[in-house]
Amino acid sequence: MKFGCLFTEYLQEERELLDEKCAHIEYVRLKKVLKSCQTCKPLHSSSSSSSPSLVSDLPNHQLCQCQSCPVCDQKFFSELMKEASDIVGFFGSRVKHLLDLHVASGMQRYVLRLRQCFKNDRQALAQEGRILIEYIAMNAIAMRKILKKYDKVHSSVNGKNFKSKMHTEHIELLHTPWLIELGAFYLNSSGRDCCELNGVYGHFKCDLNVSDAVMTLILPDSIKLEYNLTCAICLDLVFNPYALGCGHIFCKSCACSAASVMMFQGLKAASPESKCPICREDGVYPKKVRMLELGLLMKRRYQSVSWSHFISYVNIAITITRKFPRYNDYWKERLLSERNNMVKQSKEYWNMHNHNSLTL
Template identity: 70%
Template sequence: MKFGCLFTEYLQEERELLDEKCAHIEYVRLKKVLKSCQTCKPLHSSSSSSSPSPSPSLVSDLPSHQLCQCQSCPVCDQKFFSELMKEASDIVGFFGSRVKHLLDLHVASGMQRYVLRLRQCFKNDSGRDCCELNGVYGHFKCDLNVSDAVMTLILPDSIKLEYNLTCAICLDLVFNPYALGCGHIFCKSCACSAASVMMFQGFKAASPESKCPICREDGVYSKSVRMLELGLLMKRRYNDYWKKRLLSERNNMVKQSKEYWNMQSAYALGLH
């Protein structure tokens, strides 16, 4: 099954961006069930008549009504559809959890408690959240202009929003974007530099007094959110730029890690 092989290669290439709990259909496993189903009819006929099982060429010469019986084996049908339903339920559960997470991030703070209480009433019905997100998506349009570094969002009722994707520190398109608690978006490396922490340490190592470089609000690093969807959009649309920035960020991270551990070794040996 060529599609199953291509899909497996895609999952291996994108494993860094995909969630570890991401559910998908195992096409190879379903193909094994279909292969075993093709041999059910010859096996049943051989066991009933105590004669050797016919070859595949003889099976292909059977009348059409007998071939239909071979394709509708109750045992294999039950096994195939039970496997398919199990994987489909896992996929629905995964997407339902991701939709709930997106809704939690974009719900206004004043309505958060109200939405959380409503969720208790429908916690076993994730389709309602999917319908709500699908309703927004049906009237949603996103346009990304890399020359102006502006993302334009058109919401229902002709509401138009424009958001500047230029990092205020490096003055370039945001790479590996993070939104601080105040809502301003920066590159991860730029935000870590502003908070005087290493990239490999992350925002958790930032001081509570660290302020946003734009609005100067403190305590925003502990409430930061990784803009995974925006980063994936930048990678898809501008892959060359993304690869260039990725190489630069990795070199910078290796350099910072080397300096940090050299400093720690010097302190341990009493050289400072």
């Protein structure tokens, strides 16, 4: 089955499972725009007059050499940019709501479940997570194929350049931190370091490799994503992780230090002009995302590991021993260290504040 038919079938089912007004890539309509492109009219006429053949079978001199098309560009890239932004926003809001139900505790969890009429059990949460994974994966595949089709028809690289622009504006579908959170959610739900899910439109797999500090997501259409879980500041595994607006993940203490704010004040006290320590982009702190599921995953992984797990894996045990002395107590040590630093910073802050008050 061609992807256009598969995507149309998916959209029909999507309206029943998700909100009918949820955004998606207008793959079929944009493909028709390419076929009706006036600058590529000689291409279409030559391909239709001959036996049915693909555009790639035609000689290079018959391809559209305009490199860009005013008609296609106006309808293509502006609409794709808006659709991608809407998809990322919808996906983030739905994943956030899903994870709020999963990580909520006490009265908050009771109120949230009461609001949903007690239907959000573990199986229902996993089902919604699968739906969201298919949603972001199918739209990402549609985006990739339509941009590839544009470059093929116009013999240009504008589609690739548009991908770079999406990455710069942080609306690339598969590079949202909420996808990492969704992967961590599945690992937390399964209680293992690897989980697999067979969906209607493809296969999903999430794997955590602690020794290499990498989380791997394998999505439908053989899309493989690897996320480095090492903080670029302390060069250790992320602890109490936060993702900035640019997508880079840091420990909370490291992100606070980079923004020159106290830990007890939190990242909300960071200046809007504060820059990411890696890409040096400003304005990324107001768009931060607290990675609760990823933090829970790392906590569970540390607390559940014992040396008996590594008896038959000597090489892995040696690697982890060198990187994390006293591996069983690693989580407690980092938690205690962060709390001590927070108390120390708060004391220094208030002592300085009181000293300034007395001076005045």
